[in-house]
Amino acid sequence: MKQHYALAAIAAALLHLPAAASEPTQKDAIAMAEKGAAFMKANGKEAMMKKITDKDPDFVQGSLYVDMRDINTGIVLAHPINPSIVGKDLTDVPDASGKKYRREIIELAAKKGSGWVDYQYKNPTSGKIEPKTTYILRVGDAVLEAGIYKK
Template identity: 55%
Template sequence: MRALFAIILLLSGPYTAAAAAPNEKDAVALAEKGARFVRTHGKAAMIARINSRDPEFNQGALYLAMRDLDGITVAHPTTALIGKNLLDVPDADGKPFRREMVAVARGQGHGWVGYKFRNPESGKVEAKTTYVLRVGDVALEAGIYKH
């Protein structure tokens, strides 16, 4: 019986740990899903879905946000950020990461930006990386904490 219990623990352990934390592939997939949605239904519909915390685009630790190419937050699950230009607000190490996000969107149109930010789940400042994907005149952003 003890051996059976050990086997069950071994088999179930990796799945629970892996399923809990989103990875880079998940972030890219969410941004691309958002881009398809914008192309099909329009920017206004995507803004409404993000701001309402629609579970299709907000999976807790992984969520979609939208910024215009001037740096104004257009859509975010934390609605207090909407309409704000936070380009000059740095991360915990003083890095103006939002400026880098806008530069990626304006430049090659997609890519990763790394920075440090307070993880709402742990309450600690942690390394985070966000995938930025330009769609027309806005950038979609989907970030993950690096554990």
């Protein structure tokens, strides 16, 4: 009989645990990019680059993170997951499907200041190439990018 009460207590406790972290949404990506823009406006571009490089939890949360590129040159200024691309101009390097999405990011940022770009990218969580959509937000001469993987 005691075992039944113990199992019931465990089951009740499990029902009150918070759900596992859900996949980030488009709203999460927009919010993270806007948080980055506010931080940049208050503290400067270099301070934001340091936050990204240091994988600050405000700007790196699992598969959702902010990176930054220069709008004029396309050079990656900061990337928390793949630091080997920092300092490189990958504007015309296509994704797995052949799309030059980085050029599209720069053009959209220059024309509209913000928006979404779809492409294929390696998911740091799964390690696989997956469809991704990224919210881009121009802040001065920089573009902040925060993307989510589509399921």
